[in-house]
Structure formats: structure tokens, C-alpha cells
Amino acid sequence: DTGVSQNPRHKITKRGQNVTFRCDPISEHNRLYWYRQTLGQGPEFLTYFQNEAQLEKSRLLSDRFSAERPKGSFSTLEIQRTEQGDSAMYLCASSLDPRRGYGYTFGSGTRLTVV
Amino acid sequence: RKEVEQDPGPFNVPEGATVAFNCTYSNSASQSFFWYRQDCRKEPKLLMSVYSSGNEDGRFTAQLNRASQYISLLIRDSKLSDSATYLCVAHSNDYKLSFGAGTTVTVRA
Numbered sequence: 001d002t003g004v005s006q007n008p009r010h011k012i013t014k015r016g017q018n019v020t021f022r023c024d025p026i027s028e029h030n031r032l033y034w035y036r037q038t039l040g041q042g043p044e045f046l047t048y049f050q051n052e053a054q055l056e057k058s059r060l061l062s063d064r065f066s067a068e069r070p071k072g073s074f075s076t077l078e079i080q081r082t083e084q085g086d087s088a089m090y091l092c093a094s095s096l097d098p099r100r101g102y103g104y105t106f107g108s109g110t111r112l113t114v115v
Numbered sequence: 116r117k118e119v120e121q122d123p124g125p126f127n128v129p130e131g132a133t134v135a136f137n138c139t140y141s142n143s144a145s146q147s148f149f150w151y152r153q154d155c156r157k158e159p160k161l162l163m164s165v166y167s168s169g170n171e172d173g174r175f176t177a178q179l180n181r182a183s184q185y186i187s188l189l190i191r192d193s194k195l196s197d198s199a200t201y202l203c204v205a206h207s208n209d210y211k212l213s214f215g216a217g218t219t220v221t222v223r224a
Contacts, residue, residue: 031210033210033212035214040123040216041216042119042202042214042215042216042217043159043202043214044214045211045212045213048210048211050210055210056210056211091158091159098147098206098210098212099146099147099206101147101164103149103151103161103164103204103212104161104212105161106158106159106160107158108157108158109158111156
């Protein structure tokens with residue numbers, strides 16, 4: 001297991017289309033996170049899974065966004081009816097318990113461009 | 116107000132110089148702190164955790180001041196390869212890491 005894997009690396013889509021991204025975390029990490037990053041900003045929290053349970057969603061995550069982690073392993077993030085404002089880097093991360101000082105390991109991200 | 120605030124820089128320093136910068140966090144309940152490094156158009160990568168007593172990792176020294184709620188990072192003997200954006204991170208609850216917007220460091224030959 002070489003780290004967190006995200007697919008695709010890049011996605012260009014037309015406004016109004018649906019897109020889905022996939023994240024494969026480090027296998028022994030039970031915690032999985034989705035963040036979004038725009039130019040000049042730090043990553044912003046979107047949602048968090050512990051095993052298969054989605055425990056928190058940011059208010060940034062409108063009802064056009066949905067995330068799943070059906071078997072507690074890989075996760076998908078779907079954006080419906082994409083808008084130009086959705087253009088960003090979508091980062092997935094996994095970790096052990098951060099309360100014990102474990103940081104996140106990020107994937108390479110999916111760069112979404114909505115035209 | 117953002118949970119973590121950083122001076123965006125850029126800090127432009129010559130090779131071999133020492134550069135230091137801080138960040139502040141607003142949530143006094145924050146428990147763990149980290150510095151991440153992010154290269155242009157790449158994902159953030161964990162540089163080091165920050166401990167209450169301060170800690171070093173090679174040329175990098177991190178300090179935490181809980182009373183003033185700030186974290187610092189010092190880079191000694193800067194290398195060209197240290198050029199990057201450094202993200203200050205606070206862990207404030209069970210799951211969430213809050214990231215600053217980053218401090219850009221450019222090391223010139």
C-alpha cells in the first residue's frame with residue numbers, strides 16, 4: 001500500500017453535468033476525509049467518515065454534493081449539476097486517530113474544472 | 116474569522132539563511148498541531164507535528180505557545196528545495212484538521 005490514491009487526477013466538465021471522484025485510502029486507516037482547495041487558500045473541510053459512517057458534513061457541502069464509503073474502504077464524492085464555482089482541487093485524506101497526534105495522509109487530489 | 120491565520124508571505128531568503136514564521140489559531144480547545152508542506156499544484160504533505168515542548172526535525176524547529184495561541188516554524192540553513200508553501204494546521208476536535216491559507220517561502224541561490 002503506497003498511500004492514498006485518487007482518481008481521476010483531472011476532470012473537465014461542462015456546467016450542469018454530474019461528476020464522481022474516487023478515493024482509496026491507506027488500508028489500515030479507518031478515518032477518511034474530503035477537503036476542497038482553491039487557489040491561494042488552505043484545504044477546507046467537506047466531510048468525514050469513520051469506517052463506513054459519515055459522521056460530519058460541512059455547510060460547504062450543498063445538497064448537490066454526496067459522499068459515500070459503502071464498505072469502509074474506498075470512498076466516492078459526487079457533485080451533481082456542477083457549477084463554475086465548484087472548480088477546485090478535491091483532496092482526499094486518511095488517517096489513524098488524530099487525537100493521538102497522527103496527521104493526515106493526502107492523496108494527489110482531483111482537479112476539477114467546470115466550463 | 117478563520118480558525119487558523121497565517122502571514123501569506125512571500126518570504127524570499129537566500130540559500131543558507133534562516134527563516135521563521137508564525138501562525139495563530141482561534142480555538143483554545145485545539146489539541147494537536149502540525150506543519151504541512153505543499154508544493155505548487157501538489158497535495159499537502161506532513162512536515163512535522165508540533166509538541167508543547169517544541170521539537171526539531173533536522174533543520175526544522177517547531178514551537179507551540181498555548182498561552183498566546185500561536186505556532187512557529189523555523190528553517191535553518193535554507194535549501195533551494197525548501198521553497199514551498201507551509202500550511203499551519205490545528206486539530207480542534209475528534210476528527211477535523213483546520214488549515215491556514217499557507218505561508219510561501221522562496222529560497223534563492
